[in-house]
Amino acid sequence: MKQKHNWNTPLKSVFKDLQSNNKETENAALKELRRRFVGLDKKEQMLVLMYHLRREKSYRLWAYSRLLDLWDDSFEAVIYDLWDRYHEEQCAWPIVRHFPTSYILEHKEELAIGRNRPFVIRRLCEDKSYVIEPGALDAYEYLWVISSTGRQISVDEVWRLLVKVTKEICEMKNAVDYASGETFSEKLNKMLYHLDKMGMTYVADRYRNWYQKSLDGITDRQLWDWYRISTQLHLEGINHPYDILVERLANNIDGLKTIVI
Numbered sequence: 001m002k003q004k005h006n007w008n009t010p011l012k013s014v015f016k017d018l019q020s021n022n023k024e025t026e027n028a029a030l031k032e033l034r035r036r037f038v039g040l041d042k043k044e045q046m047l048v049l050m051y052h053l054r055r056e057k058s059y060r061l062w063a064y065s066r067l068l069d070l071w072d073d074s075f076e077a078v079i080y081d082l083w084d085r086y087h088e089e090q091c092a093w094p095i096v097r098h099f100p101t102s103y104i105l106e107h108k109e110e111l112a113i114g115r116n117r118p119f120v121i122r123r124l125c126e127d128k129s130y131v132i133e134p135g136a137l138d139a140y141e142y143l144w145v146i147s148s149t150g151r152q153i154s155v156d157e158v159w160r161l162l163v164k165v166t167k168e169i170c171e172m173k174n175a176v177d178y179a180s181g182e183t184f185s186e187k188l189n190k191m192l193y194h195l196d197k198m199g200m201t202y203v204a205d206r207y208r209n210w211y212q213k214s215l216d217g218i219t220d221r222q223l224w225d226w227y228r229i230s231t232q233l234h235l236e237g238i239n240h241p242y243d244i245l246v247e248r249l250a251n252n253i254d255g256l257k258t259i260v261i
Contacts, residue, residue, distance in 0.1 A: 008036065011044060018051070034062070045070060053078055060088070067094035089114035096123050118145055125149040139165045140190045147194040155203055155261045162191065162207050163257055170250040173243055183211055184245045203261055210259065214252040215245065 009032065017029035037048055049070065052063035060082065067075060071094060083091045092111045096104060096119050104111060104123055112120045118141040124130045125145060137145065139161040146153050169177065169185055179186035188211075195204040 011036075011040075015047075015051075037066075042072075046072060046074070049075070050078070053082065057086075057088070060086075061090050064088075064090040064093055068097050071098045087113065089116060092116050093119075096120050101127060117141075121145055122148055125151065138187075140187045140194075143191050143194040143198075147198050153198075155200070158195065158200060158203050159259070159261055162188075163253075165191065166249060166253060166256060170246050170253060173246050178242045182208065184242065206259060206261060207256075210252070210256050211249070214255075215248050 014029050014033050017025050018033070020026045020029070033048055037045060040048065049063045049066060052059040053075075067079070075094070076099070079091065079094055082088070083095060087110065092113060093116070096111055096116065101124065104120060108120050108124065118137055121132060121136060122145045125132070126149070132142070132145065143153075143158075143161065145151075165185075165187055169187065177185050177187055179189055181189040182192065183189055192204045192207065195201065
């Protein structure tokens with residue numbers, strides 16, 4: 001049976017229902033408004049966004065992410081006021097994307113709240129004279145900023161970063177970093193991706209060759225299958241696959257340091 005289609009309620013009526021004291025009516029109107037948001041024209045979308053920005057936090061969070069792309073300078077004063085009052089991490093997103101660079105530079109530490117720091121620095125790098133402070137970013141974040149802003153980086157510096165991150169992975173053994181892909185590490189996968197994007201595939205390939213030799217033919221899929229079966233059988237002394245993979249790299253990291261590109 002085909003899905004039943006209904007006429008859209010006039011937008012004016014939907015906005016009126018949003019002011020209802022009946023929670024069920026208000027929630028239905030909110031759901032309807034968000035469902036139709038993409039199909040509204042700019043003037044109507046701006047009304048919807050402004051409505052959300054003037055409500056409680058859950059509403060504001062819905063609006064912040066959409067302001068990354070759907071920006072108008074008329075939002076600047078409202079966002080400035082919200083940031084001044086709440087300092088919410090997501091409120092910084094449209095600020096970093098759309099406010100003047102001079103404002104971002106002046107408030108860069110405040111705006112770098114949560115996971116915002118690499119985005120703040122990437123925006124500041126639009127000024128070619130801006131120098132990224134040593135240690136301001138993790139290695140994979142640094143490569144992302146370099147890649148996305150068109151800045152240059154030497155082969156030697158890239159290799160030092162790859163060695164540094166590999167060493168950190170071996171020392172920390174943080175399974176949260178586990179990822180599926182060409183390596184078992186999300187950090188390494190991101191770095192190799194950005195090296196390819198920057199036209200430095202020849203450097204990334206040297207690392208990939210070392211990585212594969214270090215694993216000595218074993219794949220993370222094989223390890224996970226073994227780990228899953230072993231845990232189902234309640235076998236004791238089972239190492240997490242991430243630990244085993246890290247150990248393989250740690251045994252060969254001295255060879256990584258000596259590779260010359």
